[in-house]
Amino acid sequence: MVATPPEEIARQHAEACAILKSRSMPCLPRIDHGEVPLRWKQRPTSSSSPSSSNPNSPPGEEGIVVDDDDDVEHNDRPGWCISSRGQVDVSRIVELISEGVNDPAGDDEKKDERSSSSSSTAVVKEEPHSKSSSSADASCTNLWSERNASTNNVRLTRPSHDAWGIKKIILVFCDDFLNTIYTLPWYQPNNDVVGKRMHDAVRPVLDVLGIDKSQVVRCILAGMPPGVTIPVHHDTGEWVRHAHRVHVPIIVPDVDAVLFRCGDTVSTLNRVDCSPGHVFEMNNQAKHTATNAHPYAYRVHLILDYVDPSFFDARVSENCPTRRVDLSPGEVVTQTRRSIDRALDAGARRHPSYIVIGAQKAGTTSLYEYLNQHPWVIKAKRRETHCLDWRWDGTLKSTSDRRRRCLDFYHADAMTPYPSLITGDSTPSYLLDYYRVIPRLREVFPHEPRLIIMVRDPIRRAMSQYAMVTSTDGTPEQLAARGVEWRDKSLEEVLTEDVRNMKDDGLLPYWDVVTGTVDSSAYEAFANSREEDEAWERYVRTRIPTRTGSYSPLARGMYALQCRPWFRSFSKDKFLVLKLEDMMTSSPPPPSPAQSNENDDGSGGGAEKREGGGGGGGGVQRAVDRAMSHLGLPRFQVSDTSKKNSREYGDPLEGKDELRGMLERFFAPHNERFGRMMVEEMGYDEEEWGGVWSYDQR
Numbered sequence: 001m002v003a004t005p006p007e008e009i010a011r012q013h014a015e016a017c018a019i020l021k022s023r024s025m026p027c028l029p030r031i032d033h034g035e036v037p038l039r040w041k042q043r044p045t046s047s048s049s050p051s052s053s054n055p056n057s058p059p060g061e062e063g064i065v066v067d068d069d070d071d072v073e074h075n076d077r078p079g080w081c082i083s084s085r086g087q088v089d090v091s092r093i094v095e096l097i098s099e100g101v102n103d104p105a106g107d108d109e110k111k112d113e114r115s116s117s118s119s120s121t122a123v124v125k126e127e128p129h130s131k132s133s134s135s136a137d138a139s140c141t142n143l144w145s146e147r148n149a150s151t152n153n154v155r156l157t158r159p160s161h162d163a164w165g166i167k168k169i170i171l172v173f174c175d176d177f178l179n180t181i182y183t184l185p186w187y188q189p190n191n192d193v194v195g196k197r198m199h200d201a202v203r204p205v206l207d208v209l210g211i212d213k214s215q216v217v218r219c220i221l222a223g224m225p226p227g228v229t230i231p232v233h234h235d236t237g238e239w240v241r242h243a244h245r246v247h248v249p250i251i252v253p254d255v256d257a258v259l260f261r262c263g264d265t266v267s268t269l270n271r272v273d274c275s276p277g278h279v280f281e282m283n284n285q286a287k288h289t290a291t292n293a294h295p296y297a298y299r300v301h302l303i304l305d306y307v308d309p310s311f312f313d314a315r316v317s318e319n320c321p322t323r324r325v326d327l328s329p330g331e332v333v334t335q336t337r338r339s340i341d342r343a344l345d346a347g348a349r350r351h352p353s354y355i356v357i358g359a360q361k362a363g364t365t366s367l368y369e370y371l372n373q374h375p376w377v378i379k380a381k382r383r384e385t386h387c388l389d390w391r392w393d394g395t396l397k398s399t400s401d402r403r404r405r406c407l408d409f410y411h412a413d414a415m416t417p418y419p420s421l422i423t424g425d426s427t428p429s430y431l432l433d434y435y436r437v438i439p440r441l442r443e444v445f446p447h448e449p450r451l452i453i454m455v456r457d458p459i460r461r462a463m464s465q466y467a468m469v470t471s472t473d474g475t476p477e478q479l480a481a482r483g484v485e486w487r488d489k490s491l492e493e494v495l496t497e498d499v500r501n502m503k504d505d506g507l508l509p510y511w512d513v514v515t516g517t518v519d520s521s522a523y524e525a526f527a528n529s530r531e532e533d534e535a536w537e538r539y540v541r542t543r544i545p546t547r548t549g550s551y552s553p554l555a556r557g558m559y560a561l562q563c564r565p566w567f568r569s570f571s572k573d574k575f576l577v578l579k580l581e582d583m584m585t586s587s588p589p590p591p592s593p594a595q596s597n598e599n600d601d602g603s604g605g606g607a608e609k610r611e612g613g614g615g616g617g618g619g620v621q622r623a624v625d626r627a628m629s630h631l632g633l634p635r636f637q638v639s640d641t642s643k644k645n646s647r648e649y650g651d652p653l654e655g656k657d658e659l660r661g662m663l664e665r666f667f668a669p670h671n672e673r674f675g676r677m678m679v680e681e682m683g684y685d686e687e688e689w690g691g692v693w694s695y696d697q698r
């Protein structure tokens, strides 16, 4: 977010006034190009920094990025940004909003202050034709009065508008992700006298656009003060990509004193005809700027955003259906920069909403960081809370104390007023440590957070673990967590040790240590037996230390065994399982269903599945889309798709073909079993999971 410095705003204002004075810029001829194609608005938005949505920070700017440069990608950008969609009679809207139109924003409050202070000598600039009313009773007819709005309508903040002194009458509004569309009382035909009249007065605009009112996601009347320039900017936020932006000038005291320009670049801004009643659509992801050079009067536009009807179906298929809420008069809403909630829903969300439970070294940090780029996802106080394993405080007497302790690892209290926002953590040790973690999770988080499991070729995973644990880089805390047990051990030694432990626990009756081979019939007989369950529990209960990462290089890659107790403990719909390899595919990011009609270039995108290949962001976006859908969050575009927690290390299996062959033989039946489990028990795609990590295909 770049805030335009005041000197630059002053320069742009002077420039606009000079243009107006010289009458050197004619308006574009009114041409109806039809709707601005939404694919022209797909440029990723750039201001979704997670911190901006942290409820601990005050709501920031309202999704507007001010640009001073022209570094915009112009691929497939239109030769036009403005489409004249028609002309309507706005006199009924004018009737409703004329009163108080030229009162400065917040003036009713100032008047209250003045009337309560007889010594006040402040000079109020009187505007002609301005009957103002500061009463907030139901009969108050000044819709600009903020007291009236907060009593009879609903007050919403739009910080950038406030900064520019723009005042507004809000009729329909949605959060940044179009997750909830709020209809305010002053647009509800059955609820309010104003609502009925406003609803009817706006109707001709919808008719000219050929849209149904259910398509409207935002609709406000915005009053721009005299002597103000909104500097060149473009709008940002997910909603921009999905919505058509329409302006209708309603009250324009002097069209020659208004300069509204829009264009693909700062140097190609075109002037739009702002005569009252001109319904025009603009590409609000292109540059635009407005100046009201009138000496004393406000200029009012109806600003309306609408989506295609297919948008709502797409949201259903993304597991994130749009909600519609009719707000009551005087209702209070809580806002962050990108979210809006009803105050009466405070506390409705229970935290945490998700936990990435493993597997270690399978890309869990990346997934966590990608999720946290979503403006509605708030980081835990630390990525790996470990609140259910080694930070669990068994000395606490009651469940509520233990819950409190666990919740303290998240910003749970600060998030209470904002139920749209979610939080969670990534503690990859949980997957293996099921016997400790599952009962604790059930106890302190009975709402059962969504669980995400990432997996990776178990041989690669083991190599990554070995490289990490034997590495001497990192913070003292990281070094301590890794332990020193493997420091002087070779890869062969640590693998052999794990095999020995498993053998001793009766977990590998099918594995011949001398030949390094599996007895297939012994494996088939043992797999999924009660004996295997017992042996697995024995292993997990005795071989998992809590204060070192130097353990289980093989067991942590036996995913069917690790997942089984989890899958038995929670319903299927609680889980999402993702393969790290799928994050590495380089095919272009998929369009969301909500964009697919516009975006489909017909390319299936040949996925490169092997590690080390590509990783152009398509795989990351696809994985994050699935996670968002799992969490019931609206889709967003991941801006930083770089891999996290990655380490440069030589291939520990380089020149060790025998060891590699042994590992492949060891893991092959486990991989095959896990693939089957995913398809048959969890209902995942056969093509994706059948034959997962089948080494003989390499």
Ligand SMILES: Nc1ncnc2c1ncn2[C@@H]1O[C@H](COP(=O)(O)OS(=O)(=O)O)[C@@H](OP(=O)(O)O)[C@H]1O
Pocket: 359, 360, 361, 362, 363, 364, 365, 366, 367, 428, 464, 465, 467, 580, 583, 584, 615, 620, 641, 642, 643, 644, 645, 646, 647, 648
């Ligand atoms: N997007 C993407 N593409 C390819 N590889 C990726 C990606 N994200 C994470 N990684 C690799 O995942 C490894 C780190 O996993 P974790 O973050 O789960 O490790 S940890 O358990 O939290 O320590 C680590 O593997 P190694 O580099 O082999 O150690 C990361 O490089």
